[in-house]
Amino acid sequence: LSFDSKDASEDQSPETMATSSMELLGRFGADALRIQLLCLGPADNSASFDDDSLYKIRRFLEKIWRAVCGRIGQGKFVSRNVLVAKHRLIFEVSKRLEELKFHTAISALREFVNFLASPKTTLEEVDKSTLDTFLVVLKPFAPHLAFELWERMGNEDTIDDSPWPEYSKELVEPSEREHAVFVNGQLVDRLTESVELDPKKLESRALALESVREFIGRRKVGRVEVVPGRLIWICLGKNKLVKGNQENAAEDAAAASETSAGGEPAQGKAEGSEKPEIP
Numbered sequence: 001l002s003f004d005s006k007d008a009s010e011d012q013s014p015e016t017m018a019t020s021s022m023e024l025l026g027r028f029g030a031d032a033l034r035i036q037l038l039c040l041g042p043a044d045n046s047a048s049f050d051d052d053s054l055y056k057i058r059r060f061l062e063k064i065w066r067a068v069c070g071r072i073g074q075g076k077f078v079s080r081n082v083l084v085a086k087h088r089l090i091f092e093v094s095k096r097l098e099e100l101k102f103h104t105a106i107s108a109l110r111e112f113v114n115f116l117a118s119p120k121t122t123l124e125e126v127d128k129s130t131l132d133t134f135l136v137v138l139k140p141f142a143p144h145l146a147f148e149l150w151e152r153m154g155n156e157d158t159i160d161d162s163p164w165p166e167y168s169k170e171l172v173e174p175s176e177r178e179h180a181v182f183v184n185g186q187l188v189d190r191l192t193e194s195v196e197l198d199p200k201k202l203e204s205r206a207l208a209l210e211s212v213r214e215f216i217g218r219r220k221v222g223r224v225e226v227v228p229g230r231l232i233w234i235c236l237g238k239n240k241l242v243k244g245n246q247e248n249a250a251e252d253a254a255a256a257s258e259t260s261a262g263g264e265p266a267q268g269k270a271e272g273s274e275k276p277e278i279p
Helices: 014-028 031-037 051-071 080-098 102-117 128-138 143-152 199-207 210-216 245-260
Strands: 003-004 047-050 176-183 186-194 219-229 232-234
Touching: 003 102, 014 031, 014 047, 014 051, 031 047, 031 051, 031 143, 047 051, 051 102, 051 128, 051 143, 080 102, 080 143, 102 128, 128 143, 176 210, 186 199, 186 219, 199 210, 199 219, 210 232
Parallel strands: 003 047, 176 232
Antiparallel strands: 176 186, 219 232
């Protein structure tokens, strides 16, 4: 692990590095430095970070502050969209903490904060319980910020006394999911259907999509593979779906979904760090 300071000399002594660490704490705060270290990926990877990475983390923490403070006392009910987002947050962070994938857990936090800050999420539909749950989930990553916001929420008990929240399986696993439709390995369209729909019906509906029909043209469909809840792979001619290709296609579809949703990239620079997983 190393810190790439723009003003640092090439040969730094332990005393200089210690001074730099204290300077970083003073400039950015313990929460920012803590999240930055967790964003670097698995602990066995060699990694480095710089001032710019810490500035981005600091802006992320400021975004959390604004998103929560701006909603204190404003919520009147909880909508289904907010309820689903809350339970997905609990599920994803809990799972990734168990797997020690802290950098991907922070990605789940970012996704929820973007949801809170979105103009489409009204003040009235986010109740106090949702904000309290978010702060409990935030605490392992930014304890100082979580503690301060918890007090501002007017809670009489301390955040340390609050148990870890549990998620609802019914809310985490929606009845409908988006299926990426590939033709000869190329992503052509997306199809949202029930996860319980028969694979043959998923196949016929994918083949009936106008974009798919235009892509295929007069060519003959050789084989169709359906992975319910994930993807539909259409092979023309004698092309077959190889297991490795199917897994790569699922990863590409997930990455494309993150990009189209405008998600922020993970902070820090790590050699060989894992990509954020999307269940």
